[in-house]
Amino acid sequence: MKHELVVIGAGPGGYVAAIRAAQLGFDVACVEKEPALGGTCLRVGCIPSKALLESSELYHEAKHSFASHGVKVGSLELDLATMLARKDRTVDGLTKGVAGLFKKNKVTRYEGHARFVAPTRLAIEGKSGVTELEADHVIVATGSVSAPLSGVELDGDRIGTSTEALAWPAVPKSLVVIGAGAIGLELGSVWARLGAKVTVLEYLDRILPGMDTELALEAKKVFEKQGLAFRLGARVKGARRDGDGCVVEIDGSEPIRCERLLLAVGRRPNTQGLGLEAIGVELDAKGRIPVDAHYATKVPSVSAIGDVIAGPMLAHKAEDEGVACVEFLKTGYGHVEYDAIPSIVYTAPEVASVGKTEEELASAGIPFEKGSFPFLANGRAKALGHTEGRVKILVHAETDRILGVHILGIRAGDLIAEAAVAIEFGASGEDLARATHAHPTLSEIVKEAALATQGRAIHI
Ligand code: NAD
Numbered sequence: 001m002k003h004e005l006v007v008i009g010a011g012p013g014g015y016v017a018a019i020r021a022a023q024l025g026f027d028v029a030c031v032e033k034e035p036a037l038g039g040t041c042l043r044v045g046c047i048p049s050k051a052l053l054e055s056s057e058l059y060h061e062a063k064h065s066f067a068s069h070g071v072k073v074g075s076l077e078l079d080l081a082t083m084l085a086r087k088d089r090t091v092d093g094l095t096k097g098v099a100g101l102f103k104k105n106k107v108t109r110y111e112g113h114a115r116f117v118a119p120t121r122l123a124i125e126g127k128s129g130v131t132e133l134e135a136d137h138v139i140v141a142t143g144s145v146s147a148p149l150s151g152v153e154l155d156g157d158r159i160g161t162s163t164e165a166l167a168w169p170a171v172p173k174s175l176v177v178i179g180a181g182a183i184g185l186e187l188g189s190v191w192a193r194l195g196a197k198v199t200v201l202e203y204l205d206r207i208l209p210g211m212d213t214e215l216a217l218e219a220k221k222v223f224e225k226q227g228l229a230f231r232l233g234a235r236v237k238g239a240r241r242d243g244d245g246c247v248v249e250i251d252g253s254e255p256i257r258c259e260r261l262l263l264a265v266g267r268r269p270n271t272q273g274l275g276l277e278a279i280g281v282e283l284d285a286k287g288r289i290p291v292d293a294h295y296a297t298k299v300p301s302v303s304a305i306g307d308v309i310a311g312p313m314l315a316h317k318a319e320d321e322g323v324a325c326v327e328f329l330k331t332g333y334g335h336v337e338y339d340a341i342p343s344i345v346y347t348a349p350e351v352a353s354v355g356k357t358e359e360e361l362a363s364a365g366i367p368f369e370k371g372s373f374p375f376l377a378n379g380r381a382k383a384l385g386h387t388e389g390r391v392k393i394l395v396h397a398e399t400d401r402i403l404g405v406h407i408l409g410i411r412a413g414d415l416i417a418e419a420a421v422a423i424e425f426g427a428s429g430e431d432l433a434r435a436t437h438a439h440p441t442l443s444e445i446v447k448e449a450a451l452a453t454q455g456r457a458i459h460i
Contacts, residue, residue: 005027048091062076116138140304165262177262203265288308373457380442393452
């Protein structure tokens with residue numbers, strides 16, 4: 001079979017690239033080794049974790065907050081099987097939705113594992129044998145896999161990664177999470193809300209590396225109040241199954257026993273077994289595929305996008321690269337604004353960030369003003385009963401251009417969208433401060449933080 005364009009991988013990067021390519025008139029095919037489309041994000045990442053975060057938050061609220069609203073519930077019971085089934089239905093609906101979009105856009109789908117046999121030829125190993133595909137151009141969008149940690153023996157049961165932690169059939173009494181990044185904190189929160197005693201071990205002296213330090217400190221205190229225990233500066237040497245539970249060994253302290261262990265120390269590019277070496281594409285030291293500004297590898301017929309190339313491992317970054325990559329191929333133009341890619345951790349409260357942090361600005365010697373406004377002083381936050389956190393805006397001290405926005409608070413993930421658009425448009429703090437924000441909404445906190453960069457917030 002021959003196609004103009006073949007995309008390897010049907011995650012958010014690959015399936016969006018394939019659909020955009022079809023819109024642009026390419027004869028396009030997408031190869032995916034899993035029976036369901038959608039990649040890690042839809043099948044075993046963003047979507048199922050958000051379904052469980054939502055359900056566990058409702059359970060937690062019913063237990064701890066409903067009474068303060070004057071809502072009395074009788075006996076409260078957790079039905080974990082139903083919660084997991086709902087998550088599975090959510091995933092199923094969305095992955096089938098992608099299959100529907102492929103049909104609608106006439107994207108040809110191949111199920112199997114793709115490997116390069118030549119720069120324009122792929123061998124697809126599927127259930128019914130090997131098929132050869134020819135393509136004028138190939139986009140590699142194979143995503144990432146959980147990073148292993150030396151000494152930690154994953155057994156797919158007691159000691160697992162995020163994939164297993166999305167489907168544990170019972171709430172563990174004790175859970176140790178290795179890594180205080182997005183995955184560790186989101187899934188740690190899910191199981192803590194459902195009743196597990198959760199301990200998060202983090203190698204660094206802080207949680208959420210890469211996020212604003214001040215907000216990360218504040219977030220840690222909030223999570224501690226929710227029952228998460230943190231051990232910072234803890235270097236895990238190893239972990240193994242021991243009877244019905246596991247033992248975790250930490251440098252310089254006593255081993256910890258727990259019922260289950262979640263390894264969440266990052267992800268690594270999924271670039272093995274693709275035959276890249278055979279066609280002359282060499283990987284960098286981190287296993288990523290080097291590309292130029294147009295996502296082209298050094299082999300002219302091969303491009304790469306998403307988690308397999310440099311940059312944050314985020315679904316929306318991969319999607320936008322997929323679109324830009326095929327637009328480059330068709331028109332010679334395409335663009336991703338890397339300074340305006342938001343990043344969100346879906347804990348309660350959420351942590352969201354776009355642009356530069358204070359630390360990054362300081363180390364680059366860029367002069368900035370800072371404006372901060374707490375959720376506590378916002379009417380809507382009070383009415384919601386969720387007053388933790390703040391919005392922090394960083395603007396250039398001379399030009400007032402918005403350089404970074406960092407939010408800890410309820411619905412931070414939605415509030416950050418306005419900041420991303422502002423940065424994309426090169427807006428100033430004053431632009432944001434002058435724009436009318438509806439009352440009573442949480443978005444007023446963003447406006448007030450922008451006002452605060454000029455020392456003129458109203459409600460504080
Ligand atoms: P991460 O890199 O965000 O966090 C991993 C943490 O593990 C770091 O804090 C690191 O210091 C720590 N760590 C590393 N080695 C350790 C050791 N030996 N002992 C103790 N701690 C150790 O990785 P993650 O949370 O696994 O997420 C993986 C990727 O997936 C990231 O790129 C993340 O952005 C992405 N992701 C994003 C979201 C989201 O946007 N909401 C959700 C899930 C995953």
